[in-house]
Amino acid sequence: xxxxxxGLVIRxxxxxxxxxxxxxxxxxxxxxxxxxxxxxxxxxxxxxxxTADGITGTLAxxxxxxxxxxxxxxxNLDQLVLVSSIAQxxxxxxxLDKMIAICQHQNIExxxxxxKADLGDTSYMENLYRNAGFEVYTVCNKTGEGVxxxxxALQGKVSAFCGNSGVGKSSLLNAIDSRxxxxxxxxxxxxxxxxxxxxxSELYKLENGGYIADTxxxxxxxxxxxxxxxxxxxxxxxREFEEYIHDCRFTGCSHTKEKGCAVLQAVEEGxxxxxxxxxxxxxxxxxxxxxxxxxxx
Numbered sequence: 001x002x003x004x005x006x007g008l009v010i011r012x013x014x015x016x017x018x019x020x021x022x023x024x025x026x027x028x029x030x031x032x033x034x035x036x037x038x039x040x041x042x043x044x045x046x047x048x049x050x051t052a053d054g055i056t057g058t059l060a061x062x063x064x065x066x067x068x069x070x071x072x073x074x075x076n077l078d079q080l081v082l083v084s085s086i087a088q089x090x091x092x093x094x095x096l097d098k099m100i101a102i103c104q105h106q107n108i109e110x111x112x113x114x115x116k117a118d119l120g121d122t123s124y125m126e127n128l129y130r131n132a133g134f135e136v137y138t139v140c141n142k143t144g145e146g147v148x149x150x151x152x153a154l155q156g157k158v159s160a161f162c163g164n165s166g167v168g169k170s171s172l173l174n175a176i177d178s179r180x181x182x183x184x185x186x187x188x189x190x191x192x193x194x195x196x197x198x199x200x201s202e203l204y205k206l207e208n209g210g211y212i213a214d215t216x217x218x219x220x221x222x223x224x225x226x227x228x229x230x231x232x233x234x235x236x237x238x239r240e241f242e243e244y245i246h247d248c249r250f251t252g253c254s255h256t257k258e259k260g261c262a263v264l265q266a267v268e269e270g271x272x273x274x275x276x277x278x279x280x281x282x283x284x285x286x287x288x289x290x291x292x293x294x295x296x297x
Contacts, residue, residue, distance in 0.1 A: 002052045004060070009045045010203040010211070017041060017059050019049050020205075026051055028059040042073035043201045043213060044158060067106045070227060072201065074160055074213050079109040081150070081212075083163030083172060087119035092164075093128075097279035099162060100134070101237035102227045111135040111153055115168040118142045128273055132240045139175075141168060147175045154206060160213040177206055231287035235263075238280055240272050256281060 007021035017028045028049055030041055041047060041062050051057030068075040080103050084091045096112070103110040112129050114122045117140040129136050137153065139146035150172070161169045203211040235241055235255060241263050245253075249260025255277075258264070266272045 002050055003054075005049050005051065006063070007047060007049055008203070008211075009041060009043050009047055009059075010205070012043055012201045017047075019047060019057075019059065021049060021054075024054060026055065026057050028057045030059040034059075034062075040073065042068070042075050043203055044068075044075040044077060046076065067108050069106065074201070076158060077108050077160055077213075078157035079111060079153075079159050081111055081113055081154075081159055081161045083113045083115060083161055083167050083169050084125075085116040085119075085167040086114055086122050086125065087116055089164070089166050091125060093275055094279050094282055095164065097276060098283060101229060101234065101283065104237040104239060105229050105233060106227070111137065111150075113150055113172065114138045115172060116141050117146070128275060132273060132276055139168075139172060141171065144175055147172070151176050151206075151208070154210045154212060155208040156210050158203065158211045158213070173204075173212065176212070177204070228290060229283070229287055230290055231284055234280065234284055234287050238276065240276065241280075244272075254284065256284060 005021040005026075007019040007026065009017050010020045010025070011018040015029070017030060019026050019028055026049055028051075034040060039062070041059060045065065046063040047059050048061035048063070049057045050060045065075045067077060069077070080099070082096060082099050082103075084096050091114075100110055100112075112134050114125055114136065117138045122138050126136050126138060135153070137146055137150050139150065154176070161173065163169050201213070203213050205211055229237060231254070232252075235245055241255065244262040244266045245255075247262035248255070248258070249262075250258060253261050253263075255261055255263040263272065263277075267274055267277045
């Protein structure tokens with residue numbers, strides 16, 4: 001007798017969707033209607049599965065998503081773990097701020113993890129983002145210090161890790177749970193970056209009940225390429241701007257050069273970090289070139 005079960009897509013491999021239903025994994029194929037509607041289920045989706053034997057079945061329905069990233073395709077994230085090394089490679093604050101802004105835009109909570117603390121002083125970077133209202137963790141790759149704190153932050157949540165190659169995403173995941181056995185690659189000294197070795201999209205179940213996603217190409221470059229923020233929306237993607245936005249003298253203030261701008265005044269007074277505002281300015285220059293009608297083509 002066929003059953004309809006609700007479950008979580010935990011792996012996508014070779015056209016098959018592997019769905020966890022009540023602790024059991026069911027191998028499914030998606031219904032043809034998804035292809036017809038040009039809609040593709042992805043890892044993290046809550047779905048309805050039709051199965052007769054509890055082993056194989058059909059992915060019949062995708063339940064409403066609370067968020068979804070375009071590429072890499074992952075849905076219903078509780079948080080995105082933004083990983084940046086303090087050295088080898090050096091941190092790129094603009095890239096990190098772009099990732100943060102995309103999370104804010106997608107209504108995904110974010111935490112920041114600074115790796116390779118044994119290679120440099122992390123205090124400046126920690127203070128910069130903590131003062132902006134973010135949860136920041138520091139990990140020492142040599143001693144493993146800080147890993148337990150990151151592990152606790154993942155408890156009971158669906159999380160994904162994002163960062164450019166070479167910052168230590170896979171090494172950190174292995175330190176969090178050795179059962180994952182995610183392959184790592186040595187950093188190429190010539191290129192100054194690592195080779196991403198993940199082969200498919202998957203949610204890994206942790207002992208504490210949480211899940212973590214590691215997906216091919218989940219770098220800042222891919223995230224930025226496929227997630228667009230219009231210029232009028234960008235101001236809301238910098239959380240420390242929020243208490244000042246409505247105090248600006250003019251409606252529609254861009255917070256770039258206007259007289260009477262409360263955000264600029266807060267930057268001048270040190271209430272908003274100059275570095276964060278500089279990232280905003282760089283992103284605003286790009287965003288103002290984007291026309292909303294072009295996105296609907």
